[in-house]
Amino acid sequence: MVVGLATSLWLQLIVAGVAAGAIYSLAGMGIVLTYRATGVFNFAYGAVAVLVAYVVWQLNQQWHVPLPVAAIIGVLGVGPAVGVLLERFVYRPLERRGATQAERLVAIIGVWLLLLGMMYAIWTGLVRQNAPDLVSNHALSLGSNVHIGEDQLAVLVLVVVISAGLWLMFRRTRIGLQMRAVVDRRELSELAGIDSNRVSSFAWALGCGFAGLAGVLLAPLYYLDPFHLTLLVVFETFSVAVVARLTSLPIAAASGIGLGVAGSLLTHFNPQVIPMVHWHLPAWITSVVGQLEQNLSAVVLVVALVVLRRLDESEVSTSRVGLIANTLGQRSRAGQVPVLLGVGVAGLAMLLPWGMGSGTIGNGQVMLALVIVFLSIVCITGFCGYITLGQAGFAGVGAFVAAEAANQAHVPVVIAMLLGGLAAMVLGTLTGYPVLNRRGLLLGLMTLAMSLLAFSLIFTDDLVVGGGSISISRPSLFGWSFDGDHAFYYFELVWVGLMLLLVRNLRQGRLGRILGAMRDSETAARSIGVDLRRYKLFIFSISAFIAGIGGALLAEQGRLFNGLSYDPLSTSLPWFLVVVVAGVDSLAGAIVGAAAFVLLNVYLHVYGVSDIIFAGLALAIGSLPGGSLVGMGKKIARPRELPGFARRAWLAARESEAGAVRPAGSKTLAPSAFALGIMAEVRRARTNGTNGDGATGNGPTSNGTRTRGAATRA
Amino acid sequence: MGLLLELDGVTAGYGRVEVIHDVRLAVPSGSIVALLGANGAGKTTTLRTIAGLVECNRGSVRFDGARIDGKAPHEVAERGLVLIPEGRGIFPNLDVRDNLRVNADAGGDRATSGERLEQVLEHFPRLAERLDQRAGTLSGGEQQMLALSRAFLAQPKLLMVDEISMGLAPAIVKRLFSDLRMFKEQGVALLIVEQYVTFALEMADICYVMSHGSIDFVGEPEELRRSSVLSSSYLGT
Numbered sequence: 001m002v003v004g005l006a007t008s009l010w011l012q013l014i015v016a017g018v019a020a021g022a023i024y025s026l027a028g029m030g031i032v033l034t035y036r037a038t039g040v041f042n043f044a045y046g047a048v049a050v051l052v053a054y055v056v057w058q059l060n061q062q063w064h065v066p067l068p069v070a071a072i073i074g075v076l077g078v079g080p081a082v083g084v085l086l087e088r089f090v091y092r093p094l095e096r097r098g099a100t101q102a103e104r105l106v107a108i109i110g111v112w113l114l115l116l117g118m119m120y121a122i123w124t125g126l127v128r129q130n131a132p133d134l135v136s137n138h139a140l141s142l143g144s145n146v147h148i149g150e151d152q153l154a155v156l157v158l159v160v161v162i163s164a165g166l167w168l169m170f171r172r173t174r175i176g177l178q179m180r181a182v183v184d185r186r187e188l189s190e191l192a193g194i195d196s197n198r199v200s201s202f203a204w205a206l207g208c209g210f211a212g213l214a215g216v217l218l219a220p221l222y223y224l225d226p227f228h229l230t231l232l233v234v235f236e237t238f239s240v241a242v243v244a245r246l247t248s249l250p251i252a253a254a255s256g257i258g259l260g261v262a263g264s265l266l267t268h269f270n271p272q273v274i275p276m277v278h279w280h281l282p283a284w285i286t287s288v289v290g291q292l293e294q295n296l297s298a299v300v301l302v303v304a305l306v307v308l309r310r311l312d313e314s315e316v317s318t319s320r321v322g323l324i325a326n327t328l329g330q331r332s333r334a335g336q337v338p339v340l341l342g343v344g345v346a347g348l349a350m351l352l353p354w355g356m357g358s359g360t361i362g363n364g365q366v367m368l369a370l371v372i373v374f375l376s377i378v379c380i381t382g383f384c385g386y387i388t389l390g391q392a393g394f395a396g397v398g399a400f401v402a403a404e405a406a407n408q409a410h411v412p413v414v415i416a417m418l419l420g421g422l423a424a425m426v427l428g429t430l431t432g433y434p435v436l437n438r439r440g441l442l443l444g445l446m447t448l449a450m451s452l453l454a455f456s457l458i459f460t461d462d463l464v465v466g467g468g469s470i471s472i473s474r475p476s477l478f479g480w481s482f483d484g485d486h487a488f489y490y491f492e493l494v495w496v497g498l499m500l501l502l503v504r505n506l507r508q509g510r511l512g513r514i515l516g517a518m519r520d521s522e523t524a525a526r527s528i529g530v531d532l533r534r535y536k537l538f539i540f541s542i543s544a545f546i547a548g549i550g551g552a553l554l555a556e557q558g559r560l561f562n563g564l565s566y567d568p569l570s571t572s573l574p575w576f577l578v579v580v581v582a583g584v585d586s587l588a589g590a591i592v593g594a595a596a597f598v599l600l601n602v603y604l605h606v607y608g609v610s611d612i613i614f615a616g617l618a619l620a621i622g623s624l625p626g627g628s629l630v631g632m633g634k635k636i637a638r639p640r641e642l643p644g645f646a647r648r649a650w651l652a653a654r655e656s657e658a659g660a661v662r663p664a665g666s667k668t669l670a671p672s673a674f675a676l677g678i679m680a681e682v683r684r685a686r687t688n689g690t691n692g693d694g695a696t697g698n699g700p701t702s703n704g705t706r707t708r709g710a711a712t713r714a
Numbered sequence: 715m716g717l718l719l720e721l722d723g724v725t726a727g728y729g730r731v732e733v734i735h736d737v738r739l740a741v742p743s744g745s746i747v748a749l750l751g752a753n754g755a756g757k758t759t760t761l762r763t764i765a766g767l768v769e770c771n772r773g774s775v776r777f778d779g780a781r782i783d784g785k786a787p788h789e790v791a792e793r794g795l796v797l798i799p800e801g802r803g804i805f806p807n808l809d810v811r812d813n814l815r816v817n818a819d820a821g822g823d824r825a826t827s828g829e830r831l832e833q834v835l836e837h838f839p840r841l842a843e844r845l846d847q848r849a850g851t852l853s854g855g856e857q858q859m860l861a862l863s864r865a866f867l868a869q870p871k872l873l874m875v876d877e878i879s880m881g882l883a884p885a886i887v888k889r890l891f892s893d894l895r896m897f898k899e900q901g902v903a904l905l906i907v908e909q910y911v912t913f914a915l916e917m918a919d920i921c922y923v924m925s926h927g928s929i930d931f932v933g934e935p936e937e938l939r940r941s942s943v944l945s946s947s948y949l950g951t
Contacts, residue, residue: 177808181816184805190787191765191797192816192868 011146013264019152021260022159023217027233028240028252029163030210035246036170037179037203040091041441043108043573046233047115048208049215050226052079054123056216057224060132067132071216079212080205086111087204090619092197095186105387105444106580109573110618112230117611119226133220155217162210163253170249179203231569235452238445239301245308259300266293295456301449305442306434345591349493361485365557367598368492372499372550374579374590379503380543381576382585383512385519386536387444389572390431391547393451396459396566398424398548399555403472413475413556421548427454428544429537436533451568459563469562472555492553499546500587506542515539574614581617583630592629718743718872718903719764719795723773724783726763733759734927736773741872741920746904748918748935750911752948756927757907758800761874764905765797766790778871794871798878803861806850810841813849813860817867827867834863837893855886862893873897874905879913891917915939923947 027049034042042048052074059070090111094104139147170176181189182196190196214233222229240259244252266289292299352364373395380388402420405411411419431450435443474483475491482491506512514535517525526532555561565571578597583589600610617629719741727733734756741747749757762768764775766787775783782790797803805813814831835842838859844852849860858878865873875894879887891913897904908914915921915935923931923943931943938944 177812177816180808180812181805184807187767187787188799188803188805189816190767191791191799191803192864193788193791194816195786195788 008146009268013268014261015146015148016152017261017264018257019148019156019260020221020264021257022152022155023214023221023256024236024240024259025159025253025256026155026162026210026217027214027237028244028256029166029249030207030214031237031241032244032246032249032252033166033210034203034207035241036183037207038087038091038095038200039183040104040108041241041246042207042211043105043234044086044111044115045207045211045237046230047112047119047226048079048082048211049218049233050224050229051082051115051119051215052212053215053219053224053229054119054226057132057219058123070132074216075209075212079209082212083204083206083208084201086208087197087201091200091204095200105441106577106618109577110615112615113574113577113611113618114615116226116230117609117615121609121612123226151217151220158213159253159257163249166249175199175202227570234569235297235301235449238449239297239304242301242304242308242442242445259297263293263296266296291457295453298449298452298456301445302453305438305446305449346497349496352489361489362557363598363602365485365489365492366554367594368489368496369550369553369557370575370594370597371496371590372553373547373575374550374582374593375499375503375587376543376546376550377576377579378584378587378590379506379546380539381580382583382589383507383515383519384536384539386539387440387576388447388543389444389576390447390449390451390454390568391543391575392566392568392571393447393454394424394428394544394547395551395554396451396563397427397454398551399472399561399566400458400470400563401548402552403470403555403561406472407470412477413473414477417475417549417552417556420552421545424548424551425541425545428540428547431544432537432540436536448568448572451572455563455566455568459566469560471560473559474556488557492557495549495553499549502542503546504587506539574611577614577618581614581628583628585628586630588630588633589628596629716743717741717776718778719905720776721760721764721773722776724760724763724770724775725772726759726768726770728759728768732771732927734763734924737924737927737929739922739929741903741905743871744898744901744903745919746898746906746917748914748921749905749907749924750914750921750944750947751924751930755924755947757924758876759927760924761797761876761905761907762799764790764874765795767797791868794869795874796865796868796870796872797874798861798865798876800876800880802854802857803864804849804852804857806848808849809846810849810852810860811845813864814841814867817864827869830867830869834866837896838863854882855890858882858886858890859893862890866897870902872903872905874907876907877909878906879908879910887913911944 027045031042031045034040034045055078056067056070056074059065059073060067065073090107094107099107133151139149141147168176170180178189178194178199179202181192181194182199186196189199211233214237215229218233219229236256236259240252240256243255349368373391376394377388377391380386398417398420400420401423402413402416405416405419406413409416427450431447435446438446474481474488476482480487482488507515514525514530517528517530518532518535522532551566554565574597578593579589582593582596600613717740719739721737721739724737724739725732725735737756737760739747739749739760749760751757759768763770764777764782766782766785766789770783773783774781777790777793777795780793782793782795791797805816808816814834840856841860841863844856849857852860861878865875878890878894882890887910894904894906895917904917906914906918915938918935921931921933921935921938922929923938925947930947931938931941933941
């Protein structure tokens with residue numbers, strides 16, 4: 001009977017979906033667990049999962065360790081060990097410093113990149129391996145025509161047992177109560193005799209153990225491949241976690257399974273005809289359903305971010321609270337110093353192309369385009385404090401629309417670029433508008449999800465971008481062609497100049513003060529009458545426009561729009577990371593970041609090494625004197641702000657030179673001058689107790705107390 | 715009477731900013747000591763340094779015969795030195811029962827802590843009614859009652875209280891102070907930082923006055939009432 005057949009097909013689809021979704025449940029619960037216990041959204045989660053899968057593969061397939069032993073070493077050993085290391089060396093220092101959400105995010109993205117780089121470096125050439133099945137996939141029959149694999153059944157049982165166990169642990173056990181207490185008020189829980197470090201360590205170990213388990217279970221279903229498997233784990237897991245409002249384990253378990261079932265149904269269900277009523281559907285619905293299936297998790301993520309109420313970060317200790325806009329004063333001063341330096345850099349940039357081979361000049365061109373893209377990150381994250389992880393999406397849309405407009409509508413390329421910028425602006429507004437009342441991590445996730453949608457709906461869709469790429473010619477204006485390498489370089493340089501002016505103006509005057517106030521405290525900004533929504537939308541669209549222009553230049557540089565080079569994870573995240581490391585709150589940060597990015601990528605050909613270097617810098621960012629590369633440069637230029645020893649040595653040397661503290665009659669011996677310099681410095685610190693460089697750029701010092709730029713003025 | 719807590723030349727602060735300088739302070743066993751002074755004098759920092767939340771740069775902190783400076787906060791707490799911090803000493807997102815359990819688990823054996831829990835709920839019937847309520851939804855007075863209950867369950871030898879009166883009506887403050895006296899009756903020593911100077915002076919055996927991070931005055935409440943230290947400390951004259 002037709003209906004009977006259909007029913008069993010449906011059942012089979014649901015069973016398959018439940019089994020697939022169970023793995024996402026597992027992964028989602030792990031990420032929620034870490035978030036609940038430590039308030040950190042573990043971006044490196046997918047990488048940990050894949051790392052453990054690789055280790056198990058290496059042990060089993062290469063070193064012939066029996067599979068059960070290998071799996072136990074991986075899931076119970078390597079995963080938790082990675083968790084403990086992350087807690088000890090990444091999370092704990094951040095927590096102690098009272099780091100901002102952006103700093104935490106950068107550090108954890110750094111970890112992600114580090115693990116990814118390591119995997120590329122270790123297993124290069126071994127990507128796309130078949131991973132071993134943990135449990136045989138021998139099918140069991142569940143009645144008429146419905147089957148389930150033994151492996152699927154095992155995962156399902158595992159999910160049920162583990163979610164029940166976790167629930168019990170949080171509700172009924174001492175460590176569970178302690179975890180909840182530590183998340184709620186870390187300091188108070190320490191006063192109550194709880195060793196909060198041990199509790200966090202346990203939570204990280206558990207969370208990463210889950211990641212490893214998910215990785216080992218997922219790997220056999222796909223291929224072992226650092227990047228793509230990570231991508232898969234990341235989006236499925238993130239959407240499960242967000243649907244669970246980042247807090248609820250049962251909802252995480254249920255939504256993972258729901259996602260699996262929905263995905264499974266959509267895969268096999270092609271609605272040309274609605275069953276029962278026999279309505280014929282137009283073709284576009286079929287293609288929409290197909291797209292939905294491909295991008296289900298990203299769509300779910302976007303919808304959840306827009307729709308869910310009570311999805312705030314109230315449980316996370318955000319250190320940027322309070323009613324004082326505390327970095328405003330420092331910011332305006334920062335702009336005055338580097339006029340000479342700016343002229344120097346501009347001069348260098350003008351002269352640079354002479355004497356360069358065409359390969360080198362190509363790198364210079366890429367760098368200039370990246371400067372523009374990075375400026376878009378500076379103006380939104382640096383000036384306003386909003387985290388954006390989807391800049392590649394905006395850049396890609398800019399490039400795509402520019403290419404299409406030039407090719408299809410035969411618009412002059414310069415105009416087409418502007419159209420591309422405007423299109424990116426529209427996408428930026430669309431991204432920003434639904435999440436106007438969110439900030440921090442959730443905003444970052446939203447931009448990431450939108451960028452993924454742009455990637456898979458536009459950039460890599462064969463119907464839209466035939467064969468994966470579109471050619472685009474370099475522009476010409478008033479009969480001048482910028483096709484030559486030098487000409488195009490200067491064409492870009494003009495754009496860089498324009499964009500620098502634009503972004504610089506954003507932080508001047510009233511507008512600059514308002515954006516700065518928003519960055520430091522939305523509450524404070526609102527209380528002085530700032531219409532947050534308007535300015536947020538404004539900055540989102542401006543930033544997307546700039547990114548779009550940069551993306552278009554990037555495409556024109558290579559005379560090709562290639563969708564794959566604008567993918568959300570391996571492009572957006574490193575871009576964001578590089579800019580933050582270079583100095584997200586200054587124009588120089590964009591320039592330094594682009595230069596570093598190009599140099600490292602060009603001159604380090606070994607797979608993964610540049611990733612590891614950036615990741616290392618991201619993890620070290622808290623220890624850099626000025627909080628970033630540019631900040632460090634400024635400090636070296638103004639030695640008073642160098643930390644302890646270096647400053648004293650510098651001062652001593654200078655003072656001995658000037659003879660300021662040279663005792664009468666004595667010869668200027670360097671050691672004695674040095675000692676006197678130190679003594680003078682100590683005396684000064686004693687007399688005005690607050691003088692010292694407690695003010696570390698714009699970051700809070702330990703314990704959340706902040707000292708305003710006293711040191712800068714001293 | 716032996717000294718339960720003894721600070722000798724303690725200097726501490728945040729980062730490079732030194733907040734308290736060369737503080738000498740002693741709490742005899744079973745006594746009530748009040749630490750007074752204007753806003754920003756360093757009282758809270760002193761308590762936080764004792765509790766191990768702020769690093770002690772120089773000097774020593776001895777508690778019950780052993781040095782505790784440099785120890786982690788949870789180790790200090792395990793020795794029986796409990797701080798109710800400024801603001802509210804509760805976990806706002808945990809329910810009242812869990813708030814009480816966090817501490818019961820942390821110190822002492824189960825039998826006595828069960829007994830103590832009953833005592834607490836008898837003493838604060840309002841908390842008994844609200845066991846399943848999220849602690850953050852309690853009123854300010856109830857929250858401080860909960861904080862005191864948590865401290866009581868920790869079975870401290872010395873209880874430090876940082877401005878328990880903050881943001882509360884005088885009538886409630888009076889009630890809380892009488893609850894604090896009960897700690898003394900149990901033989902617990904108290905170190906109290908307080909803005910309600912009158913209440914503090916009524917209770918205290920010894921008073922310290924701080925200004926600009928140093929101790930200006932040590933003596934009995936009577937002496938302090940007679941001298942001009944207090945007014946000059948608060949008014950900055």
